[in-house]
Amino acid sequence: MSGINIPHIILQPLAREPGYETEEIIPVVLFQQIPFGLTVLQDSPFKTLDDLINYAKENPGALTIGGSGTWDATHIANLQFDMMAGIETTYVPHKGGKPKQTALLGGHTMASWFGPNEKMPHGDKVRTLAYATEKPIQVSPDVPTFKSYGYPLYSSVYHGVGVPKGTPEEHIKVLEKAFLKIAGLDETKEVKLKVGIMPIALDSASSQKLIAEKKVAWEPIVKKFVQ
Structure with missing residues:
Protein backbone atom coordinates (compact mmCIF):
# COMPACT_ATOMS: atom_id res chain seq x y z
CA MET A 1 0.00 0.00 0.00
CA SER A 2 1.22 3.48 -0.85
CA GLY A 3 0.05 7.03 -1.27
CA ILE A 4 -0.89 7.92 -4.85
CA ASN A 5 -1.12 11.18 -6.76
CA ILE A 6 -3.27 11.84 -9.80
CA PRO A 7 -2.20 12.95 -12.38
CA HIS A 8 1.33 11.75 -11.50
CA ILE A 9 0.54 8.04 -11.90
CA ILE A 10 -1.04 8.77 -15.29
CA LEU A 11 1.21 11.39 -16.87
CA GLN A 12 4.58 9.96 -15.90
CA PRO A 13 4.04 6.60 -17.68
CA LEU A 14 2.64 8.47 -20.71
CA ALA A 15 5.50 10.96 -20.99
CA ARG A 16 8.44 9.04 -19.55
CA GLU A 17 9.58 5.58 -18.51
CA PRO A 18 9.18 5.57 -14.71
CA GLY A 19 9.29 1.78 -14.47
CA TYR A 20 5.58 1.22 -13.99
CA GLU A 21 2.30 1.53 -15.87
CA THR A 22 -0.83 3.23 -14.57
CA GLU A 23 -2.77 -0.03 -14.71
CA PRO A 35 -7.86 22.28 -7.75
CA PHE A 36 -5.68 24.70 -9.67
CA GLY A 37 -6.46 28.27 -10.59
CA LEU A 38 -4.65 30.76 -12.79
CA THR A 39 -3.25 33.25 -10.32
CA VAL A 40 -1.62 36.68 -10.69
CA LEU A 41 -0.21 39.35 -8.39
CA GLN A 42 -2.72 41.68 -6.79
CA ASP A 43 -1.48 44.63 -8.87
CA SER A 44 -1.45 42.69 -12.15
CA PRO A 45 -3.11 44.48 -15.09
CA PHE A 46 -5.05 41.26 -15.72
CA LYS A 47 -8.26 41.82 -13.77
CA THR A 48 -10.14 38.97 -15.42
CA LEU A 49 -9.33 35.80 -17.33
CA ASP A 50 -10.44 37.55 -20.51
CA ASP A 51 -7.84 40.28 -19.91
CA LEU A 52 -5.11 37.66 -19.73
CA ILE A 53 -6.34 35.80 -22.80
CA ASN A 54 -6.58 39.00 -24.85
CA TYR A 55 -3.00 39.90 -23.92
CA ALA A 56 -1.82 36.42 -24.90
CA LYS A 57 -3.58 36.67 -28.27
CA GLU A 58 -2.00 40.04 -28.99
CA ASN A 59 1.45 38.94 -27.77
CA PRO A 60 2.07 35.29 -28.71
CA GLY A 61 4.60 33.65 -26.41
CA ALA A 62 5.06 36.72 -24.21
CA LEU A 63 2.84 35.60 -21.35
CA THR A 64 4.84 33.53 -18.85
CA ILE A 65 2.91 31.10 -16.67
CA GLY A 66 4.59 29.21 -13.84
CA GLY A 67 3.95 25.63 -12.85
CA SER A 68 5.25 23.02 -10.43
CA GLY A 69 7.16 20.91 -12.97
CA THR A 70 7.02 19.08 -16.28
CA TRP A 71 4.23 16.63 -16.98
CA ASP A 72 2.39 17.34 -13.79
CA ALA A 73 -1.09 18.77 -13.22
CA THR A 74 -0.03 22.36 -13.87
CA HIS A 75 1.82 21.50 -17.08
CA ILE A 76 -1.06 19.58 -18.62
CA ALA A 77 -3.47 22.34 -17.52
CA ASN A 78 -1.37 24.95 -19.27
CA LEU A 79 -1.24 22.94 -22.49
CA GLN A 80 -5.01 22.43 -22.41
CA PHE A 81 -5.60 26.11 -21.66
CA ASP A 82 -3.49 27.19 -24.65
CA MET A 83 -5.35 24.78 -26.92
CA MET A 84 -8.83 25.76 -25.70
CA ALA A 85 -8.21 29.51 -25.76
CA GLY A 86 -6.27 29.48 -29.03
CA ILE A 87 -3.25 31.17 -27.48
CA GLU A 88 0.48 30.59 -27.12
CA THR A 89 1.91 31.09 -23.65
CA THR A 90 5.35 30.26 -22.27
CA TYR A 91 5.11 27.64 -19.55
CA VAL A 92 7.83 27.97 -16.91
CA PRO A 93 8.35 24.73 -14.94
CA HIS A 94 9.75 24.85 -11.42
CA LYS A 95 10.99 22.18 -9.05
CA GLY A 96 7.90 22.11 -6.89
CA GLY A 97 5.30 24.45 -5.50
CA LYS A 98 7.49 26.70 -3.36
CA PRO A 99 9.81 27.84 -6.20
CA LYS A 100 6.72 28.39 -8.36
CA GLN A 101 5.20 30.65 -5.70
CA THR A 102 8.46 32.54 -5.18
CA ALA A 103 8.74 33.19 -8.92
CA LEU A 104 5.28 34.76 -9.11
CA LEU A 105 5.73 36.82 -5.94
CA GLY A 106 9.07 38.09 -7.24
CA GLY A 107 7.61 39.10 -10.58
CA HIS A 108 9.60 36.51 -12.52
CA THR A 109 6.43 35.03 -14.04
CA MET A 110 3.30 36.92 -15.04
CA ALA A 111 0.87 34.28 -13.82
CA SER A 112 1.02 30.89 -12.16
CA TRP A 113 -1.08 27.84 -11.43
CA PHE A 114 -1.89 27.92 -7.70
CA GLY A 115 -3.99 25.62 -5.59
CA PRO A 116 -6.07 27.33 -2.88
CA ASN A 117 -3.69 25.85 -0.30
CA GLU A 118 -0.83 27.68 -2.03
CA LYS A 119 -2.75 30.94 -2.32
CA MET A 120 -3.91 31.16 1.30
CA PRO A 121 -0.52 31.90 2.92
CA HIS A 122 -0.01 34.91 0.64
CA GLY A 123 -3.24 36.68 1.57
CA ASP A 124 -3.91 39.78 -0.51
CA LYS A 125 -0.65 39.59 -2.45
CA VAL A 126 -2.20 37.41 -5.16
CA ARG A 127 -5.52 37.01 -7.00
CA THR A 128 -6.91 33.93 -8.71
CA LEU A 129 -8.63 34.74 -12.00
CA ALA A 130 -10.39 31.40 -12.43
CA TYR A 131 -10.33 27.86 -11.08
CA ALA A 132 -10.25 24.81 -13.32
CA THR A 133 -13.25 23.18 -11.68
CA GLU A 134 -16.82 22.27 -12.59
CA LYS A 135 -18.23 24.85 -10.16
CA PRO A 136 -16.83 27.50 -7.76
CA ILE A 137 -14.84 25.95 -4.95
CA GLN A 138 -15.98 25.98 -1.34
CA VAL A 139 -13.09 28.04 0.04
CA SER A 140 -13.24 30.69 -2.74
CA PRO A 141 -16.87 30.80 -3.90
CA ASP A 142 -16.50 34.24 -5.50
CA VAL A 143 -13.78 33.14 -7.93
CA PRO A 144 -15.22 32.11 -11.33
CA THR A 145 -14.38 28.92 -13.17
CA PHE A 146 -12.80 28.47 -16.58
CA LYS A 147 -16.06 26.78 -17.55
CA SER A 148 -17.98 30.00 -16.81
CA TYR A 149 -15.77 31.72 -19.41
CA GLY A 150 -16.53 29.02 -21.96
CA TYR A 151 -13.45 26.85 -21.43
CA PRO A 152 -14.20 23.36 -20.04
CA LEU A 153 -10.83 23.09 -18.30
CA TYR A 154 -10.59 20.89 -15.21
Whole structure:
Protein backbone atom coordinates (compact mmCIF):
# COMPACT_ATOMS: atom_id res chain seq x y z
CA MET A 1 0.00 0.00 0.00
CA SER A 2 1.22 3.48 -0.85
CA GLY A 3 0.05 7.03 -1.27
CA ILE A 4 -0.89 7.92 -4.85
CA ASN A 5 -1.12 11.18 -6.76
CA ILE A 6 -3.27 11.84 -9.80
CA PRO A 7 -2.20 12.95 -12.38
CA HIS A 8 1.33 11.75 -11.50
CA ILE A 9 0.54 8.04 -11.90
CA ILE A 10 -1.04 8.77 -15.29
CA LEU A 11 1.21 11.39 -16.87
CA GLN A 12 4.58 9.96 -15.90
CA PRO A 13 4.04 6.60 -17.68
CA LEU A 14 2.64 8.47 -20.71
CA ALA A 15 5.50 10.96 -20.99
CA ARG A 16 8.44 9.04 -19.55
CA GLU A 17 9.58 5.58 -18.51
CA PRO A 18 9.18 5.57 -14.71
CA GLY A 19 9.29 1.78 -14.47
CA TYR A 20 5.58 1.22 -13.99
CA GLU A 21 2.30 1.53 -15.87
CA THR A 22 -0.83 3.23 -14.57
CA GLU A 23 -2.77 -0.03 -14.71
CA GLU A 24 -0.34 -1.68 -12.26
CA ILE A 25 -1.73 0.52 -9.47
CA ILE A 26 -5.22 -0.09 -8.10
CA PRO A 27 -6.63 2.91 -6.23
CA VAL A 28 -8.29 2.07 -2.94
CA VAL A 29 -9.69 5.55 -2.30
CA LEU A 30 -9.11 9.17 -3.25
CA PHE A 31 -9.63 11.37 -0.20
CA GLN A 32 -8.60 14.91 -1.13
CA GLN A 33 -8.51 17.23 -4.12
CA ILE A 34 -6.44 20.35 -4.78
CA PRO A 35 -7.86 22.28 -7.75
CA PHE A 36 -5.68 24.70 -9.67
CA GLY A 37 -6.46 28.27 -10.59
CA LEU A 38 -4.65 30.76 -12.79
CA THR A 39 -3.25 33.25 -10.32
CA VAL A 40 -1.62 36.68 -10.69
CA LEU A 41 -0.21 39.35 -8.39
CA GLN A 42 -2.72 41.68 -6.79
CA ASP A 43 -1.48 44.63 -8.87
CA SER A 44 -1.45 42.69 -12.15
CA PRO A 45 -3.11 44.48 -15.09
CA PHE A 46 -5.05 41.26 -15.72
CA LYS A 47 -8.26 41.82 -13.77
CA THR A 48 -10.14 38.97 -15.42
CA LEU A 49 -9.33 35.80 -17.33
CA ASP A 50 -10.44 37.55 -20.51
CA ASP A 51 -7.84 40.28 -19.91
CA LEU A 52 -5.11 37.66 -19.73
CA ILE A 53 -6.34 35.80 -22.80
CA ASN A 54 -6.58 39.00 -24.85
CA TYR A 55 -3.00 39.90 -23.92
CA ALA A 56 -1.82 36.42 -24.90
CA LYS A 57 -3.58 36.67 -28.27
CA GLU A 58 -2.00 40.04 -28.99
CA ASN A 59 1.45 38.94 -27.77
CA PRO A 60 2.07 35.29 -28.71
CA GLY A 61 4.60 33.65 -26.41
CA ALA A 62 5.06 36.72 -24.21
CA LEU A 63 2.84 35.60 -21.35
CA THR A 64 4.84 33.53 -18.85
CA ILE A 65 2.91 31.10 -16.67
CA GLY A 66 4.59 29.21 -13.84
CA GLY A 67 3.95 25.63 -12.85
CA SER A 68 5.25 23.02 -10.43
CA GLY A 69 7.16 20.91 -12.97
CA THR A 70 7.02 19.08 -16.28
CA TRP A 71 4.23 16.63 -16.98
CA ASP A 72 2.39 17.34 -13.79
CA ALA A 73 -1.09 18.77 -13.22
CA THR A 74 -0.03 22.36 -13.87
CA HIS A 75 1.82 21.50 -17.08
CA ILE A 76 -1.06 19.58 -18.62
CA ALA A 77 -3.47 22.34 -17.52
CA ASN A 78 -1.37 24.95 -19.27
CA LEU A 79 -1.24 22.94 -22.49
CA GLN A 80 -5.01 22.43 -22.41
CA PHE A 81 -5.60 26.11 -21.66
CA ASP A 82 -3.49 27.19 -24.65
CA MET A 83 -5.35 24.78 -26.92
CA MET A 84 -8.83 25.76 -25.70
CA ALA A 85 -8.21 29.51 -25.76
CA GLY A 86 -6.27 29.48 -29.03
CA ILE A 87 -3.25 31.17 -27.48
CA GLU A 88 0.48 30.59 -27.12
CA THR A 89 1.91 31.09 -23.65
CA THR A 90 5.35 30.26 -22.27
CA TYR A 91 5.11 27.64 -19.55
CA VAL A 92 7.83 27.97 -16.91
CA PRO A 93 8.35 24.73 -14.94
CA HIS A 94 9.75 24.85 -11.42
CA LYS A 95 10.99 22.18 -9.05
CA GLY A 96 7.90 22.11 -6.89
CA GLY A 97 5.30 24.45 -5.50
CA LYS A 98 7.49 26.70 -3.36
CA PRO A 99 9.81 27.84 -6.20
CA LYS A 100 6.72 28.39 -8.36
CA GLN A 101 5.20 30.65 -5.70
CA THR A 102 8.46 32.54 -5.18
CA ALA A 103 8.74 33.19 -8.92
CA LEU A 104 5.28 34.76 -9.11
CA LEU A 105 5.73 36.82 -5.94
CA GLY A 106 9.07 38.09 -7.24
CA GLY A 107 7.61 39.10 -10.58
CA HIS A 108 9.60 36.51 -12.52
CA THR A 109 6.43 35.03 -14.04
CA MET A 110 3.30 36.92 -15.04
CA ALA A 111 0.87 34.28 -13.82
CA SER A 112 1.02 30.89 -12.16
CA TRP A 113 -1.08 27.84 -11.43
CA PHE A 114 -1.89 27.92 -7.70
CA GLY A 115 -3.99 25.62 -5.59
CA PRO A 116 -6.07 27.33 -2.88
CA ASN A 117 -3.69 25.85 -0.30
CA GLU A 118 -0.83 27.68 -2.03
CA LYS A 119 -2.75 30.94 -2.32
CA MET A 120 -3.91 31.16 1.30
CA PRO A 121 -0.52 31.90 2.92
CA HIS A 122 -0.01 34.91 0.64
CA GLY A 123 -3.24 36.68 1.57
CA ASP A 124 -3.91 39.78 -0.51
CA LYS A 125 -0.65 39.59 -2.45
CA VAL A 126 -2.20 37.41 -5.16
CA ARG A 127 -5.52 37.01 -7.00
CA THR A 128 -6.91 33.93 -8.71
CA LEU A 129 -8.63 34.74 -12.00
CA ALA A 130 -10.39 31.40 -12.43
CA TYR A 131 -10.33 27.86 -11.08
CA ALA A 132 -10.25 24.81 -13.32
CA THR A 133 -13.25 23.18 -11.68
CA GLU A 134 -16.82 22.27 -12.59
CA LYS A 135 -18.23 24.85 -10.16
CA PRO A 136 -16.83 27.50 -7.76
CA ILE A 137 -14.84 25.95 -4.95
CA GLN A 138 -15.98 25.98 -1.34
CA VAL A 139 -13.09 28.04 0.04
CA SER A 140 -13.24 30.69 -2.74
CA PRO A 141 -16.87 30.80 -3.90
CA ASP A 142 -16.50 34.24 -5.50
CA VAL A 143 -13.78 33.14 -7.93
CA PRO A 144 -15.22 32.11 -11.33
CA THR A 145 -14.38 28.92 -13.17
CA PHE A 146 -12.80 28.47 -16.58
CA LYS A 147 -16.06 26.78 -17.55
CA SER A 148 -17.98 30.00 -16.81
CA TYR A 149 -15.77 31.72 -19.41
CA GLY A 150 -16.53 29.02 -21.96
CA TYR A 151 -13.45 26.85 -21.43
CA PRO A 152 -14.20 23.36 -20.04
CA LEU A 153 -10.83 23.09 -18.30
CA TYR A 154 -10.59 20.89 -15.21
CA SER A 155 -7.31 20.52 -13.37
CA SER A 156 -6.67 19.15 -9.89
CA VAL A 157 -4.29 16.99 -7.96
CA TYR A 158 -6.00 14.07 -6.24
CA HIS A 159 -4.39 12.27 -3.32
CA GLY A 160 -5.29 8.82 -2.13
CA VAL A 161 -4.09 5.32 -1.41
CA GLY A 162 -3.29 2.55 -3.87
CA VAL A 163 -2.21 -1.07 -3.88
CA PRO A 164 -0.44 -3.25 -6.46
CA LYS A 165 -2.50 -4.93 -9.16
CA GLY A 166 -3.36 -8.43 -8.01
CA THR A 167 -4.12 -7.47 -4.41
CA PRO A 168 -7.07 -9.62 -3.26
CA GLU A 169 -10.38 -7.82 -3.61
CA GLU A 170 -11.34 -8.58 -0.01
CA HIS A 171 -8.20 -6.79 1.19
CA ILE A 172 -9.03 -3.77 -0.95
CA LYS A 173 -12.56 -3.66 0.49
CA VAL A 174 -11.27 -3.64 4.08
CA LEU A 175 -8.91 -0.76 3.35
CA GLU A 176 -11.54 1.07 1.33
CA LYS A 177 -14.06 0.94 4.17
CA ALA A 178 -11.54 2.22 6.73
CA PHE A 179 -10.29 5.13 4.63
CA LEU A 180 -13.78 6.18 3.54
CA LYS A 181 -14.86 6.27 7.18
CA ILE A 182 -11.99 8.62 8.05
CA ALA A 183 -12.59 10.76 4.95
CA GLY A 184 -16.24 11.16 5.90
CA LEU A 185 -15.60 12.52 9.39
CA ASP A 186 -16.60 16.16 9.90
CA GLU A 187 -13.31 16.76 11.72
CA THR A 188 -11.35 15.48 8.72
CA LYS A 189 -13.25 17.75 6.35
CA GLU A 190 -12.83 20.81 8.57
CA VAL A 191 -9.07 20.36 8.89
CA LYS A 192 -8.66 20.08 5.13
CA LEU A 193 -10.84 23.08 4.30
CA LYS A 194 -8.94 25.29 6.76
CA VAL A 195 -5.78 24.83 4.70
CA GLY A 196 -7.45 25.07 1.28
CA ILE A 197 -7.74 21.38 0.47
CA MET A 198 -11.03 19.97 -0.83
CA PRO A 199 -12.21 16.89 1.08
CA ILE A 200 -13.56 14.11 -1.14
CA ALA A 201 -14.33 10.43 -0.65
CA LEU A 202 -14.13 8.36 -3.84
CA ASP A 203 -14.27 4.60 -3.47
CA SER A 204 -12.10 2.23 -5.49
CA ALA A 205 -14.52 1.86 -8.41
CA SER A 206 -15.09 5.62 -8.70
CA SER A 207 -11.36 6.28 -8.45
CA GLN A 208 -10.61 3.78 -11.22
CA LYS A 209 -13.25 5.44 -13.41
CA LEU A 210 -11.71 8.88 -12.83
CA ILE A 211 -8.23 7.61 -13.68
CA ALA A 212 -9.46 5.96 -16.88
CA GLU A 213 -11.25 9.14 -18.00
CA LYS A 214 -8.23 11.34 -17.30
CA LYS A 215 -5.92 9.00 -19.20
CA VAL A 216 -8.18 9.09 -22.26
CA ALA A 217 -8.27 12.90 -22.13
CA TRP A 218 -4.54 13.40 -21.59
CA GLU A 219 -2.95 10.71 -23.75
CA PRO A 220 -3.37 12.51 -27.12
CA ILE A 221 -2.02 15.75 -25.62
CA VAL A 222 1.08 14.03 -24.27
CA LYS A 223 1.67 12.25 -27.58
CA LYS A 224 1.41 15.57 -29.40
CA PHE A 225 4.11 17.26 -27.34
CA VAL A 226 6.47 14.44 -26.33
CA GLN A 227 9.09 13.87 -29.00
